[in-house]
Amino acid sequence: xxxxxxxxxxxxxxxxxxxxxxxxxxxxxxxxxxxxxxxxxxxxxxxxxxxxxxxxxxxxxxxxxxxxxxxxxxxxxxxxxxxxxxxxxxxxxxxxxxxxxxxxxxxxxxxxxxxxxxxxxxxxxxxxxxxxxxxxxxx
Numbered sequence: 001x002x003x004x005x006x007x008x009x010x011x012x013x014x015x016x017x018x019x020x021x022x023x024x025x026x027x028x029x030x031x032x033x034x035x036x037x038x039x040x041x042x043x044x045x046x047x048x049x050x051x052x053x054x055x056x057x058x059x060x061x062x063x064x065x066x067x068x069x070x071x072x073x074x075x076x077x078x079x080x081x082x083x084x085x086x087x088x089x090x091x092x093x094x095x096x097x098x099x100x101x102x103x104x105x106x107x108x109x110x111x112x113x114x115x116x117x118x119x120x121x122x123x124x125x126x127x128x129x130x131x132x133x134x135x136x137x138x139x
Contacts, residue, residue: 009054009077013118016042016058022117023047026094027079027124028087029054049079076121080128084110087124096122 013019020042023029029047037043044057054077081087088102091114099121100113111125 011054011056011077011120012059013056014059015118016045016056018117019056020045020047022094022096023054026091026096026116027122028090052079076123078123078125080126080131081124082126084112084124084126088112091124 011019020031020034024031024047027049029049031045032048032053033044033046034042035044042056042058044055046053046055084102088098092098096114096116098112098114100111100123102110102112104110105125105127107127109125109127111123111127113121113123115121
């Protein structure tokens with residue numbers, strides 16, 4: 001199957017610089033791009049995890065005034081990872097608030113859920129909806 005579309009969750013944070021640090025330290029993301037405004041504030045960032053990417057930024061006055069955004073903590077993201085327990089340990093050490101500890105699911109995945117520093121819900125598991133057998137590959 002040839003993939004012709006990709007989904008890039010876009011998250012808005014009150015403190016995007018602290019969010020980036022947390023996502024890198026706690027969840028294993030790498031900074032792909034970081035764009036700052038003239039005041040040094042993060043305007044746009046792209047963070048990679050394997051072949052995947054999220055984008056994030058802050059709440060600009062224009063964005064809030066346009067009504068196109070809600071307050072932080074209103075979204076959720078699922079990420080497939082190979083080693084759930086090791087990932088969980090890293091997230092806990094970084095200060096993630098665990099909402100569901102690692103558990104084996106009836107459909108064969110091992111998963112856990114947590115909230116990041118601004119309340120977004122993140123779930124990590126071995127289930128990969130795009131994988132050939134539903135499992136995370138080598139990426």
